[in-house]
Amino acid sequence: MLKFPQGFLWGAATSSHQVEGDNVYNDWWKFEQEGKIKYSSGAACRHYQLYPDDFDLAKSLNHNCHRFSIEWSRIQPQENEFSQKEINHYKEVISALRQRGLEPVVTLHHFTNPAWFTQSGGWENRKSAKQFLAYAEKIVEALAADVRYWVTINEPLIYTHFSYLIGDWPPQKKSLLAAYRVRNNLARAHILAYRLIRKIYLKKNLPLPLISIASHTQAITTCRPNLINKLSCFARDQLYNFAFVDKLFRAGTLDYIGINYYSRNLVDVKEWGIDKFFFQACGDNCDPRERNSLGWEIYPEGLYDLLTKFKKYNLPILITENGICTEDDHQRWRYIQGHLESVVKALGRGVKVIGYIYWSLLDNFEWDKGFRPRFGLIEVDYQTFERKVRPSALKLAQVCRTSILE
Numbered sequence: 001m002l003k004f005p006q007g008f009l010w011g012a013a014t015s016s017h018q019v020e021g022d023n024v025y026n027d028w029w030k031f032e033q034e035g036k037i038k039y040s041s042g043a044a045c046r047h048y049q050l051y052p053d054d055f056d057l058a059k060s061l062n063h064n065c066h067r068f069s070i071e072w073s074r075i076q077p078q079e080n081e082f083s084q085k086e087i088n089h090y091k092e093v094i095s096a097l098r099q100r101g102l103e104p105v106v107t108l109h110h111f112t113n114p115a116w117f118t119q120s121g122g123w124e125n126r127k128s129a130k131q132f133l134a135y136a137e138k139i140v141e142a143l144a145a146d147v148r149y150w151v152t153i154n155e156p157l158i159y160t161h162f163s164y165l166i167g168d169w170p171p172q173k174k175s176l177l178a179a180y181r182v183r184n185n186l187a188r189a190h191i192l193a194y195r196l197i198r199k200i201y202l203k204k205n206l207p208l209p210l211i212s213i214a215s216h217t218q219a220i221t222t223c224r225p226n227l228i229n230k231l232s233c234f235a236r237d238q239l240y241n242f243a244f245v246d247k248l249f250r251a252g253t254l255d256y257i258g259i260n261y262y263s264r265n266l267v268d269v270k271e272w273g274i275d276k277f278f279f280q281a282c283g284d285n286c287d288p289r290e291r292n293s294l295g296w297e298i299y300p301e302g303l304y305d306l307l308t309k310f311k312k313y314n315l316p317i318l319i320t321e322n323g324i325c326t327e328d329d330h331q332r333w334r335y336i337q338g339h340l341e342s343v344v345k346a347l348g349r350g351v352k353v354i355g356y357i358y359w360s361l362l363d364n365f366e367w368d369k370g371f372r373p374r375f376g377l378i379e380v381d382y383q384t385f386e387r388k389v390r391p392s393a394l395k396l397a398q399v400c401r402t403s404i405l406e
């Protein structure tokens with residue numbers, strides 16, 4: 001029997017473009033319409049309309065928090081236009097959460113940008129941070145009184161990687177220099193947003209909130225423990241897991257650490273080349289593990305290793321995403337169970353984990369992979385938009401209610 005502490009946050013996450021539907025003013029929508037992305041988000045889960053029902057379900061699953069993102073392009077559809085109607089919508093979303101006893105964890109940026117922003121140079125532009133700040137200010141001014149947990153930017157490095165380095169996601173660039181600029185501008189945007197958010201809370205005489213990013217993490221281990229693999233492992237760990245967080249930490253702009261964790265990177269550098277050193281993975285199935293339906297390896301012990309490494313910052317840690325896409329709901333429960341065991345083990349080692357947020361509350365639009373991957377605690381029928389709670393969700397609900405993992 002494993003026990004979680006009192007006041008632990010239990011919930012699930014979504015992001016605007018993946019669930020809301022009809023985000024017609026963002027860059028993803030534009031690329032989808034132009035056929036540059038294979039799949040279209042369309043009505044997604046109709047969560048924009050159905051959120052009260054979805055929150056009823058989250059409450060029925062004994063969640064006490066919920067992570068979601070504000071869609072920047074709804075708030076600022078054109079550079080010189082802010083929509084009060086959409087600001088009010090998100091106010092209603094937050095009050096719907098509060099009415100159900102769900103603590104909102106609010107993300108300001110989750111991969112999508114207004115199309116005008118991307119057209120004007122997007123995150124490559126030095127002025128991007130300032131542009132983001134104008135939007136952030138509107139939102140924080142409007143929502144501050146009801147929000148204690150902010151995530152400024154979701155997975156800045158994943159965004160940089162897919163949008164600017166390998167070019168799968170809008171704006172589909174492949175440039176090391178662009179990626180370098182984007183990474184720096186995202187860091188700057190977080191740092192400035194952190195200061196701005198605190199200033200607004202102080203001005204309003206509100207207790208200070210907790211602000212962080214949701215950082216993508218990966219367990220990184222060697223396949224064959226030779227020197228090159230060990231060096232690569234060390235370098236990748238620094239580059240992917242720590243460098244960005246270090247920078248924000250040194251700037252004094254993290255109140256907690258948001259961690260997204262899914263999988264492992266099994267390092268095997270077999271050829272020369274800087275790309276091989278940083279990206280080549282074992283292709284020989286040397287240490288076979290279960291995989292999710294997208295082929296990502298399942299490696300729960302990696303979460304424990306990472307949590308103990310993140311202890312060095314001496315900050316609370318919130319697991320802002322952890323989840324699996326699978327057609328087999330038994331496998332989903334095994335995945336959750338295994339990762340929760342790692343969390344309890346880390347808590348036992350004095351790591352201050354304050355909550356666990358499963359990705360995702362609902363099946364949803366998985367970016368360039370479309371609707372096929374099923375990550376949800378709740379199944380969505382994309383024809384009828386009917387929701388069906390999965391058995392794994394009920395098992396997790398039991399843990400949320402009792403704080404005990406049997």
Ligand code: FCB
Pocket residue numbers: 015018154155158216260321359366367375
């Ligand atoms: C994370 C993203 C999230 C979702 C999951 C599966 O990297 O933050 O939007 O796509 O992966």
